Amino acid sequence: MAKPRTKDCPIVGFLEVFGDYWTWLIIREAFYGTTRFGDFQRNTGIAKNLLADRLDRLVDREILEKRDVGRLGTRFAYHLTPSGEALQTTLLAMYQWSNEHFYGADKAPVEMRELSSGKPLAHLAVRDAEGRPLTRRDLI
Amino acid sequence: MAKPRTKDCPIVGFLEVFGDYWTWLIIREAFYGTTRFGDFQRNTGIAKNLLADRLDRLVDREILEKRDVGRLGTRFAYHLTPSGEALQTTLLAMYQWSNEHFYGADKAPVEMRELSSGKPLAHLAVRDAEGRPLTRRDLI
DNA sequence: CATTTTGGTTTTGATTTACAACCAAATTAG
């Protein structure tokens, strides 16, 4: 590694963990409440060897926590850590982008919604410290 | 494809384009203002064959627009489309997560900032329609 | 006590990546 503009960029570090299809599908599942190996496998369709690899990496990076359930290190549950839960913002940004720019035409949007009221969420937007919306040209 | 919980999920559609390391590095570069093939290649370190492939895909998906510059289809510039620019929110979410959960300890955060004032941006957060912050358990 | 489930590991072949070599047209340098 060690590429040109690659050093000290938060995006590069991020992508070394999250620049992968299955990793995000696993994280999506974790937000849906999935915790067990078999459920991750069935719900995403990932191959078992890849799932084992991705879960290990996410546990190493402390995005997921591997908990013993049942007796003696044979059954496990994978839970989001606080760091993992903080990915919710990124996941929502993906949801919202996809609903607007992908699903826009034909399909009905599948949104995250508020659990109690069922109402939609506020739209994420880039804003300055005073809350004013910013465009791409306003950034450095 | 066509996996279990895979149909009609905005995240799956999103990941089929964006579930890739180099694709995001290219998008980051585009936000930094890079438009030319050679600059993308030098600034990210990606191999030329992969860069050509990724740029084609992003142009197909209308994330980037390929414009003729110079004469007769020999020199091009790749610009973000409105859809591409809308990825800014997702990119910022990645930046902010990475600064907080990755760079937190040792390194100084590398943030996007407001161009005119140099001030930091507001932190993205998941909120309900009235602007109240929500936790993971509040969602469906 | 027999069957099924769980959480993997280990093959194997197919696909993708990374790296280097090559190229023609266009631009720049002298």
Next chain:
DNA sequence: CTAATTTGGTTGTAAATCAAAACCAAAATG
């Protein structure tokens, strides 16, 4: 004007990764 360099790729090729299936031991279930 000519030579050297830049641009924007394409084409190999070896190495790494992925996908699918087979296999397995321990535990839970019937």
